[in-house]
Amino acid sequence: MSEHFDAIVVGAGPSGNAAAYTMAKAGLNVLQIDRGEYPGSKNVQGAILYADALERIIPDFREHAPLERHVVEQRMWLLDEKSHTGAHYRSDDFNEDKPNRYTILRAQFDKWFSRQVRAAGALLITETTVTNLVKDDAGRVIGVETDREGGPIYADVVVLGEGVNALVGQNAGLRPELKPQHVALAVKETHFLPEQTVRDRFNLAGEDDGVVIEVVGSVSSGMVGTGFLYTNKESISIGVGCLISDFAETCIPPYELLDNFKSHPSVAPLLKGSEMKEYVAHLIPEGGYNAIPRLTGDGWVIIGDAGQFVNAVHREGSNLAMTTGRLAGESIVQLKAERKPITEANLKLYRDKLADSFVMKDLKKYRRIPALLERNKQLFTAYPKAMSQALQMFLRVDGTDKRSKESAMMRSVKRARGSWLGVATDMFKLMRAWR
Amino acid sequence: MDAPETPTDGLNIVVCIKQVPDSAQIRVHPVTNTIMRQGVPTIINPYDLFALEEAMRLRDQYGGQVTVLCMGPPMAEDALRRALGLGADKAVLITDRRFAGSDTLATSFALATALTRLGADHPVDIVFTGKQTIDGDTAQVGPGIASRLELNQLTYVSAIDTLDQGKGEIVVRRRAEGGVQVLKSKLPCLITMLEGSNEIRRGSVADMLRAARAELTVWSAEEAGVEDVMMCGLRGSPTVVKRVFAPSARDEQAEMVTVEGKQPAQIGDAIIDLIFAAQPKLEADLSAALN
Numbered sequence: 237m238s239e240h241f242d243a244i245v246v247g248a249g250p251s252g253n254a255a256a257y258t259m260a261k262a263g264l265n266v267l268q269i270d271r272g273e274y275p276g277s278k279n280v281q282g283a284i285l286y287a288d289a290l291e292r293i294i295p296d297f298r299e300h301a302p303l304e305r306h307v308v309e310q311r312m313w314l315l316d317e318k319s320h321t322g323a324h325y326r327s328d329d330f331n332e333d334k335p336n337r338y339t340i341l342r343a344q345f346d347k348w349f350s351r352q353v354r355a356a357g358a359l360l361i362t363e364t365t366v367t368n369l370v371k372d373d374a375g376r377v378i379g380v381e382t383d384r385e386g387g388p389i390y391a392d393v394v395v396l397g398e399g400v401n402a403l404v405g406q407n408a409g410l411r412p413e414l415k416p417q418h419v420a421l422a423v424k425e426t427h428f429l430p431e432q433t434v435r436d437r438f439n440l441a442g443e444d445d446g447v448v449i450e451v452v453g454s455v456s457s458g459m460v461g462t463g464f465l466y467t468n469k470e471s472i473s474i475g476v477g478c479l480i481s482d483f484a485e486t487c488i489p490p491y492e493l494l495d496n497f498k499s500h501p502s503v504a505p506l507l508k509g510s511e512m513k514e515y516v517a518h519l520i521p522e523g524g525y526n527a528i529p530r531l532t533g534d535g536w537v538i539i540g541d542a543g544q545f546v547n548a549v550h551r552e553g554s555n556l557a558m559t560t561g562r563l564a565g566e567s568i569v570q571l572k573a574e575r576k577p578i579t580e581a582n583l584k585l586y587r588d589k590l591a592d593s594f595v596m597k598d599l600k601k602y603r604r605i606p607a608l609l610e611r612n613k614q615l616f617t618a619y620p621k622a623m624s625q626a627l628q629m630f631l632r633v634d635g636t637d638k639r640s641k642e643s644a645m646m647r648s649v650k651r652a653r654g655s656w657l658g659v660a661t662d663m664f665k666l667m668r669a670w671r
Numbered sequence: 672m673d674a675p676e677t678p679t680d681g682l683n684i685v686v687c688i689k690q691v692p693d694s695a696q697i698r699v700h701p702v703t704n705t706i707m708r709q710g711v712p713t714i715i716n717p718y719d720l721f722a723l724e725e726a727m728r729l730r731d732q733y734g735g736q737v738t739v740l741c742m743g744p745p746m747a748e749d750a751l752r753r754a755l756g757l758g759a760d761k762a763v764l765i766t767d768r769r770f771a772g773s774d775t776l777a778t779s780f781a782l783a784t785a786l787t788r789l790g791a792d793h794p795v796d797i798v799f800t801g802k803q804t805i806d807g808d809t810a811q812v813g814p815g816i817a818s819r820l821e822l823n824q825l826t827y828v829s830a831i832d833t834l835d836q837g838k839g840e841i842v843v844r845r846r847a848e849g850g851v852q853v854l855k856s857k858l859p860c861l862i863t864m865l866e867g868s869n870e871i872r873r874g875s876v877a878d879m880l881r882a883a884r885a886e887l888t889v890w891s892a893e894e895a896g897v898e899d900v901m902m903c904g905l906r907g908s909p910t911v912v913k914r915v916f917a918p919s920a921r922d923e924q925a926e927m928v929t930v931e932g933k934q935p936a937q938i939g940d941a942i943i944d945l946i947f948a949a950q951p952k953l954e955a956d957l958s959a960a961l962n
Contacts (some may be wrong), residue, residue, distance in 0.1 A: 239880060267880075274712055274749075361756070361879040386876035430702050511701050 251540025252397030258565025276346025280518035289555035305446025306335030315453035377535035418523025422477025427510035453620030525603035622652035681735030718801025755882035772905030779815025
């Protein structure tokens with residue numbers, strides 16, 4: 237006996253949950269399949285929740301979702317071996333009724349999100365891996381095969397929210413294999429600290445206030461990558477990620493990178509006395525706009541990390557995942573209501589919604605950045621160092637006159653890049669890619 | 672809620688399961704020293720899975736029905752749904768604030784009472800439990816149920832040899848000190864299964880869908896048939912927990928051995944050198960033995 241659903245959603249991460257919730261809420265008969273032991277057990281993120289994307293799906297989420305701290309301060313650090321140059325932005329405006337960003341623990345958040353999906357009427361089965369897609373003679377996707385006995389399960393559309401390592405789509409020939417330069421490997425640890433210690437160390441007045449630190453520079457040991465440190469209620473998440481292609485080339489073990497980050501003189505005091513509670517690693521799609529695979533076909537649609545929907549420059553991913561999931565869900569609901577088949581042609585609806593959203597607009601804006609960073613690794617090494625040296629010269633009072641100090645500072649910037657032409661070229665490239 | 676339908680023929684088997692925190696992922700709060708339950712995944716007590724599989728094998732061979740029974744908070748529904756996904760037929764959750772704080776005496780009372788209700792139309796032939804739970808580790812609840820229901824109890828069973836429905840007899844192998852006992856018992860009886868006696872099956876797609884859709888039978892204390900609530904929960908539990916503490920970390924030190932090169936032999940040599948450096952006598956003894 238085989239079953240037929242309106243839609244099968246592969247994966248119970250942010251994109252899959254958003255899609256399944258949107259469709260189930262609209263009355264569609266939805267089956268969601270996740271390979272994890274419980275929904276979300278395989279999911280990993282930093283993790284920051286961007287409220288807007290979730291609010292458009294579950295408007296009153298703040299009342300019942302497990303949130304850690306809302307972000308009142310963002311620090312951006314350029315890291316050198318022994319120093320950091322930082323820009324900090326804190327505003328009391330972030331202490332609003334409906335805060336804009338939160339830190340979360342994904343293990344708890346994902347369980348909550350999944351409960352909302354099931355309460356909306358979607359059926360969820362876990363510990364079940366979708367192994368392949370079932371196609372009819374015309375090549376239209378009509379269902380999924382799983383690693384359980386009992387044959388395929390059929391649906392009018394299969395929504396692929398299977399995450400970065402999108403093996404189902406790849407096995408079914410819908411998309412090419414991931415390229416190492418399009419994927420980052422991130423490692424993260426969660427360190428326990430008493431609640432009061434977290435508040436004291438980060439100068440937090442309100443009990444739910446939080447700080448996030450985003451880091452570039454020596455944290456990536458010359459590779460294309462970034463580090464982060466986020467405050468949770470009674471823990472700190474700290475991690476670092478770099479492109480797989482760079483890890484392969486440098487042979488630097490990821491844990492070594494994280495150990496160096498943790499023992500950096502600017503970071504170690506923040507972690508002092510903490511107890512490591514969790515160690516995780518995950519892939520992040522960072523290929524950007526040019527790495528986005530084909531997103532739709534007859535009977536299938538791709539959402540979330542599987543579609544490379546991550547804005548690596550702004551460290552945004554889960555909001556893109558939720559938004560693409562919601563837009564795919566809405567498109568399918570609309571096609572169903574109009575009694576139209578879920579075909580490549582009709583799914584133009586989804587592609588148009590995407591093009592119209594911040595998702596595609598942002599990724600398109602930064603489309604040149606991934607390749608630029610990959611080819612200009614001096615951006616991660618030369619400038620943080622030069623900045624640190626220049627500032628140190630500026631601040632140290634040692635009997636040298638200021639004019640001589642200024643020339644020395646300029647020389648140190650020039651020396652870091654080899655020539656002024658190099659500096660100018662870097663600035664030009666960056667500005668061009670940013671535009 | 673009404674009791675689930677019982678089979679008109681074949682065996683009526685009930686498996687008692689418990690939802691426990693995944694002990695592999697338990698964390699102790701560094702300040703309060705209590706177990707941090709938030710965010711710790713829960714699982715079916717692993718020993719209970721051997722009981723469930725054995726019950727399902729009997730059902731598959733002789734016909735009938737396997738009901739899983741669990742006492743716990745409302746979230747224990749996850750464990751029951753999981754058991755349905757593994758192939759159990761029916762699931763009953765007994766949940767009531769008045770059950771909170773139950774020790775093994777109160778737990779076996781509540782489960783035995785619910786079992787009586789489950790057997791009202793068609794008597795229960797076999798009650799299965801795991802040999803013990805991984806959180807309490809007492810191995811008392813199974814025997815407690817047997818003694819309250821006056822069932823023959825077959826504990827630490829490693830295999831079921833034969834079952835004769837006509838005669839109402841079962842022959843099992845039981846691990847005993849110094850050997851294996853082969854025991855014959857009349858039905859009904861209670862069996863606690865030993866670990867490793869079988870391997871839990873993987874449910875089919877149909878099982879998983881049925882589990883996801885199933886409406887579980889949920890009973891309060893009254894619905895389960897409890898008349899004297901003083902026998903339940905904290906009030907029915909003579910056991911007193913005097914103190915909970917996290918054992919202090921042992922002082923064995925781990926050492927990371929770093930080796931130039933990646934050849935297995937080089938790594939092996941480095942480790943052996945390190946061991947011999949710490950244990951010169953071992954090295955002397957070994958070389959003496961080899962020469």
